[in-house]
Amino acid sequence: MKDLARFSGKESGSSQPSQVPPQVQLVTISDEEAGQRIDNFLLRVCKGVPKSHIYRVLRSGEVRVNKGRIDQTYRLEAGDVVRIPPIRVAEKTTPTTPAAEFTILFEDSHLLVINKPAGVAVHGGSGVSYGVIEQLRASRPDAKFLELVHRLDRDTSGILLLAKKRSALTNLHEQIRDGLTDKRYLTLIHGEWKNARQHVKLPLFKYTAADGERRVRVQADGQPSLTVFVLLKKIGAYALLEAELKTGRTHQIRVHLSHSGFPIVGDDKYGDFALNKALQKAEGERIAFKRMFLHAHQITFTHPETGKPLTLKAELPPECEKFLISLSKAVKPVGDV
Numbered sequence: 001m002k003d004l005a006r007f008s009g010k011e012s013g014s015s016q017p018s019q020v021p022p023q024v025q026l027v028t029i030s031d032e033e034a035g036q037r038i039d040n041f042l043l044r045v046c047k048g049v050p051k052s053h054i055y056r057v058l059r060s061g062e063v064r065v066n067k068g069r070i071d072q073t074y075r076l077e078a079g080d081v082v083r084i085p086p087i088r089v090a091e092k093t094t095p096t097t098p099a100a101e102f103t104i105l106f107e108d109s110h111l112l113v114i115n116k117p118a119g120v121a122v123h124g125g126s127g128v129s130y131g132v133i134e135q136l137r138a139s140r141p142d143a144k145f146l147e148l149v150h151r152l153d154r155d156t157s158g159i160l161l162l163a164k165k166r167s168a169l170t171n172l173h174e175q176i177r178d179g180l181t182d183k184r185y186l187t188l189i190h191g192e193w194k195n196a197r198q199h200v201k202l203p204l205f206k207y208t209a210a211d212g213e214r215r216v217r218v219q220a221d222g223q224p225s226l227t228v229f230v231l232l233k234k235i236g237a238y239a240l241l242e243a244e245l246k247t248g249r250t251h252q253i254r255v256h257l258s259h260s261g262f263p264i265v266g267d268d269k270y271g272d273f274a275l276n277k278a279l280q281k282a283e284g285e286r287i288a289f290k291r292m293f294l295h296a297h298q299i300t301f302t303h304p305e306t307g308k309p310l311t312l313k314a315e316l317p318p319e320c321e322k323f324l325i326s327l328s329k330a331v332k333p334v335g336d337v
Contacts, residue, residue, distance in 0.1 A: 025084040032145055032166045034078040038065065041076055042084065047137075049087050057085055097130040099139035105159065105312050110168040110305050112136075112146070115314040118157040118291045122148055132160065150176065153251065155268070158185070158296025158314045163304075171304035176248060182300040185243040185253055186232075186316060188293035188324070189262040190275055193231055193239040200256040201226045204249045215269065216251040218259045225249045227256045236331030238265070240324065242297075253294065266292040285329035293320060 033041065042054045042063065061069045062085040065076070076082070106113040114132070116122070121131035133148050140146065149161035149172045163169035175181050205222030209215045226246035233240040239262075243253045251270070257263065258270035266276055266289060282288045300311040316324075 023086060025082075025086075027082045027084060029076045029078055029080040029082065031078045034076055034080075035166055035170060036076055037072065038063065038070055038074045038076060038082070039072040041082070046084070046087055053087055057087060097134045097138045100132075100135035101139050102132065102136070105314060106310070108305075110163070110165050110303070112162040112164055113312055114160050114162070116152055116157055116160045116296075118155050118317065121154045122151050122160065133162070136162070149173070150248070152296060153254075153292075153294075155266075155292040156185075156294045156296060157291075157317050157320075159183075159299050159312060160296070161299070161301075168304040172301065175301055179246070180302065182298075183245045183248070183296065184298040185245070186293075186295045186297045186320075187241050187243055187253060187257070188265045188320075189239050189241060189257055190237060190265060190272060191239070191262040192237070193234070193241070193262060196231050198229045198231075199226065200229065200260060202256055202259060204252060204255055206250055213269075214250070216249070216255045218255060223247070223249055225252050225256065227253055229257075235324070235327050238327060238331075264292060264294055265289065267294070268292070283330070285326055287323060287326040289319070289323045291319065293323070295320060 027045070029041075039054060039058060042058070043049075043051065046054065055072060057063050058070075058072050062083075064070070064083040065074060065080050067081075067083070102114040102116060104112065105115055114136075116132060123131040123133045133146070137143065137146055143164065145163070145165055147163050147166075147169050149163050149169060152158065152160055161172065163172060172181075202218045202225060203220060203222035204216050204225045205219035206214065206216050224247065228244040228246060230242045230244070231239060232242055245252060254264055254267055254270045258267070263271040263275070265271070265279065268276065271292075279286075279289045295316055296314065297316065298311065298313045300309060302308065303310045315321075
């Protein structure tokens with residue numbers, strides 16, 4: 001058995017790990033750590049401990065704040081003293097997260113913005129041992145704070161924001177909640193798209209499918225959702241669109257397009273499965289395409305420290321660019337818009 005508790009039994013002002021004999025940890029919450037939920041705090045500082053173990057000690061009352069019992073939804077405040085019991089798990093259950101760095105679009109003392117490749121989850125869970133956040137933390141062991149500001153689907157590529165300070169995370173969450181950020185995506189759809197600019201306003205409802213997968217559908221009592229689509233180019237029976245998110249619902253662009261009769265090329269949840277299968281094989285001038293064509297290419301927000309607007313862009317990945325070129329050669333373009 002291996003003990004994964006990482007703090008001394010003495011009260012401390014930091015949650016940085018140190019190698020000590022197994023014992024109760026007493027951790028004083030700093031200003032930067034304040035505001036996060038106790039469960040998320042424990043998952044971060046007890047690296048390698050399965051979520052089930054974390055929630056078990058929370059339910060048992062072994063974790064205490066200021067000597068009192070709390071539940072998993074408690075939000076920490078600066079100066080709180082957290083009692084963390086020694087948490088033991090079998091050595092074999094401790095996953096090893098490989099360190100990784102990604103293409104950096106912007107970085108300073110408050111923010112880290114990367115260009116996430118398709119096929120990489122942003123965090124572990126749902127059958128995925130680790131994701132971008134775990135790999136970045138593994139590659140930056142001295143980072144005191146590193147949290148996702150928002151999420152991207154595993155098969156979506158492009159701009160992903162991470163906060164290096166809690167104050168930055170809180171500020172950016174407020175901007176997103178108040179609709180002050182401008183996020184835009186590039187996507188290739190199949191179908192006869194008509195309008196140069198089109199608003200799609202459809203309520204979205206999240207549910208769990210029979211296979212346990214998280215899904216979204218259009219439903220009257222769902223969350224209000226709005227996407228603005230701009231036609232960039234038509235290529236035969238396909239169209240390249242820019243999607244501007246006015247709301248940030250799960251799978252919003254994918255479901256809005258699918259429900260409207262314009263599936264995203266390569267979408268394995270809401271797309272045209274027969275078409276996806278056909279496109280995975282090269283035909284004539286057209287090369288094979290084996291991913292979802294959805295890319296977060298631009299974001300504008302206010303820098304949480306300077307207060308100045310910041311616009312960042314991520315060019316289309318090479319595989320998407322090459323596919324568009326081959327598609328143009330394979331079919332007669334209708335013309336640019």
